Amino acid sequence: MQNSTILLLLLASSTLPALIIFLTPSRYVLTRNITNLSGIFSKIFFVLLLFHGLAHDEVYSLSFAFTPHSSIVLKVDTLSMLFATLSSILWLFTTIYAIAYFKDTKNQNRFFGFFSLCVTATVGLSVAGNLFTFFIFYEFLTLTTFALILHTQTVEAKKATIIYLAHTIIGGLFFLVALVVLQSVSGDVEFQSGGYLGVLSDASPLFLQAIFVLLLIGIGVKAAIFPLHHWLPSAMAAPAPVSALLHAVAVVKAGAFGLIRVVYEVYGVELSRSLGLLDILLGVAVVTILFGSIMALRQLDIKKLLAYSTVSQVSYILLGIALFGPLGTIGAMVHLVHQGVMKITLFFCAGAFAKLHNIKKIDQLDGLGKVMPFGALAFSIAALGMIGIPPTAGFISKYYLALGAYENELLWVLGVLALSSLLNAMYFLPLLYRIWFLAPKELHTQQQEKKGANLFLLLPALVGALLSLLLGVFALSDWSPLGLAEKIVELEYRR
Amino acid sequence: MRNKTFHSLLYFLAFWLFVGLSFILTNINTLDSSMHTKLFEAMPHSGVTHEVTAVLLNFRALDTLLEVGVILLSLIAIHALEPNFRYTPLSFENTITNTFVAILFPLIALYAFYILYSGSYQSGGAFSASALLAGGIIILRLVKPRSFFVPKELILRFLYVSGLFYFVCVGMISLFFGSFLEYRDYIASFYIISIESVLMLSLGAILSAYFINAVQRVKP
Amino acid sequence: MFNNLIPALIITPALFAILGFLFSKRAAFFGIAFGLIFFSESLLLLYGVATKSPWAYHFGGWQAPLGIAFAPLRFGSSILGVSAFVMLLTFIYARFSLQESQRALFYPLSTFLALGLVVVYLSQDIFTIYVGLEIIGLCAVGLSALQKSPKALHASLVYLFSTLVASGFYLLGVVIIYAKYGLLNISALIPVIQEELPTLVAFGFMVVAFLLKTAVFPLSFWLANAHANAPTPVSALLSALVIKATFYLMYLFAATLFIFEYELSYFLAFLGVGAIFYGGIKAYLSSDLKLLIAYSTISQVGYLLLIFAFIDEHTDPSMAFNAMAFALFSHTLAKSGFFLAAGVVVHIAQTKEISALQGYASITPVSVFAIALSAVSLIGLPPSLGFVSKWYYLQSAYLSESWFFLFAIIGGGILSAAYLFKLLILFLEHPLEEGHLLRREKSHTTLEWTAFTLSFLSVFLAFFSNSIIAFMG
């Protein structure tokens, strides 16, 4: 098989199921699930194949002239593998979860179709080989997620969709303008480690800074950076599987991933530093981290709390980028994966709580540990991971971020990290206290009869919790996210 | 009030348009008359002796073909506007007009044929002839609505389209010997006369149908 | 072989219009047959244009200054090809959507429309172009009157007067040019034409005629009602094909004949910006689905006119040309698909009121999907033809440092996103009542998929942008 075909198959493995699902009437549940799962497993297979190939120094790239001035490039490097693996594995979890969650509801084919397309977009983002291709998949992501957020068809969902679209469409325009201007200056260039702008253009620093700000707005909208985060809490109106995917991989991570690409492979980290771009990024990240945590403290709704927690946690990634130096970068990339796994677990649990016992508010959590011990256990592990307690995955990333800050002698950043961890603990620990130590209140348990559904709602959450432990424990193995991140960083800082 | 403002605005615009245009048109000095010299060079091959007819039916026959299309098209467009009501048409029927028309119509028809034929050497031709013919038919219709003979719809439609159809057929035949609508020298005059005759009948039918269709509405 | 293609492109519509008019009971059959033949002929023409060196066809064997010459140019022929495709699908759609009495007139009229388009896109003769414009105008008026509601009749009457005035203006321009230079052929005129008062006045008349016929903003009063009140396939034809013909002429004349003052061409571009915002705001405010689409047309026409901002800039003019061409193709396909899909929705709902159309995504998913795809192209989201257009416009605006136009393009994008997503969100909401499912008919499947094909192509063809740009040179 040709190397470029694998890339196309990688994208097709979620696009084709989406098309089939769209055309299958909603009532053919089995057909839909089989199509969906076979798409997922083939995607995971292709990801493994790519891993295998990368280990043997194969080159996977595919380039295609879109117009004479810009081309679509698909290219696999270690960074893309990081993101592609995350999306395809979490796709599997979420799909299993969603099948149980949406059992016997309407418009399922619409949901699963757009869901698969959404995965196509994220995998496309991960293998995008230049900024132009990245932009195309970025906008494609907007289009597919918009239908997902609207899925419940409630008034809040509609409001959330409008807010989401207003943010992302306008953000996309910022991105587009920046992209057009960049391409006019630099021509059609692929991502390359070390960046290409410093070498190619003799543009003035001010110009490059302005473009960076445009890009930061355009891509940062999806990463929910501080003044542009508004859509994320309101998008909680979406059903739990959607929020899970939105928060863990699809949208916010797309933004963070995009900023990694921009800083390391468009500008290059040296140029970014000399232009002072990293300082901008650092400021934004710190403000967002603290803001998100403080807002999370004030929430009474579980999903809202998780949303603000995401706002804060995603900016850890930006913080890691902004810390010039290999350790910070490693922290950022590892956090990209680890936060995804932990956050999706939390959302699975929150969704299961809401679906099975109609628990939506924090004060309803009392004594849940006795009612659904497995769900509560998964929630607790993920929450502890979020705070950064060893040996969970969250500890590893925060540790590297702290090391990065120390390496750069930015002691106040260490302070920020400590403060934010404290805040994390302050909003997560009361929840755990309620779950395990308070007496249960009267619960509005809804579906006693659906035992099978329970299992499939909880299983992905448990696996996610297990994974967030394993990622922490086996962080030092070669193919862990940490190992991959170290490889990438080696490339970036080699010169 | 608004209407009045609109009218005065219209008047104002029209006035300046007129002044400007007449100024420009009187000041034009034609730069190049190469087209005229070419026209006179080509006249011997055109099959007719009158320049206007030669231009209309030979040199720029395509324009004429398309214009015939436009006229047929306008009839179809009138069909599209067909309102859904019925009323008795105008008529001016009495003995004097009856007798007058009995003499007048054959004269008009004859004059139309004369105009048609004379088109090859002086001003005239199918368009004027068909207009005359249509006028005659309309007068006939106005004065003798009862004795007025209306053929079947399908036959009428054949009549309407015959002009365009014949023109296109001539074009297709000429494709075998050269380009579209290419006919020269000895054969040209035959083609031109035949096209003109068919055009006169079909355009006359269409033009009179404008009126007759409009007043002879029956509810579908 | 390719030489006889041009007369064939004249003969076919003429003959099929005659046949359709004669045998009105079988009009649909002749119409669709014509659509197929016409589309294959236009494909052949495209092939010929791509492979042969430029050629001209002289009607009647008379050379250019005396006779009439047709010359297929790359841009014109490709618009003709796209138009033929849109026409074919619309014809299939009309077979299932119109009543028999309407079909009997729809097919002959729109077949004549094809004749007019052929003349406008291929002719080199400014008088023959006038005849072509007359054909197009009359067809459009007749077609828009097919829906015999008083509103439609009134709208088509306004349309008739506007188009007549515009034709008259154009003819005046032709007359002045002929009086001045004694020539009618464009390529013969190019070397002799000079910047003099009569010529400029003639151009002024022509430009006003084109602006009126293309429905550029202040002169667009006739468009919205005429397009919104016509039967669905007619609306599709009118907005996808008819206004493009005059815009093409405006571009062609500007690129070849007109000796534009820079200020005038800038003025046209400003009109375009006005159109983008006026149409967008009106579309956002309108509560009638078809009216929304019609106003969106007015707004999209503005994007076409933006090319005049870059026509004699120092930067690479091919970029602005690409932008305009892609805007044109995108609008042709997306808007016809949009209208056809909206027609299905309206047919099921029996109302054009937007607020009553809530939740139609679960009743007719394919049409809503088609509308969504059209929206993607109209907003200019990637990867669609509209996106390529917007990309090149932004790039030209940046390279020529016209910040005003840059912001206008961005603002227009936001505006169109606003009104199109408003519609899409509404479609995706809860249906008002479930009983609608009963009103679905079997024929709707065909209708839905023809609409979908057009909308899909407006997105999918973007992947061939490179070849399209290469073809148009």
Add this chain to the structure above:
Amino acid sequence: MLLIDTLLLVLLLWLGFKITFTKDHFNAIIHFIVFGMILALAWVRLGAFDLALAEIALGAGITGALLLDTITFLKKIGREDA
């Protein structure tokens, strides 16, 4: 000759003005028919006899008849103002 030409021109302009601004539709139509006749004379003066014929038959004749018919119809259904 110049006198006749000027007279024709002035007449045409005046008639055009009248047609546009006359309130009474019937009056306007009569003016329109007269306008057609005068225009035909003008064509004759320009040497375009075929145009003159067509103008009389089409412009004055058929169009006039159609307009008259329309106004009769409108009067019949009671919408003289229309």
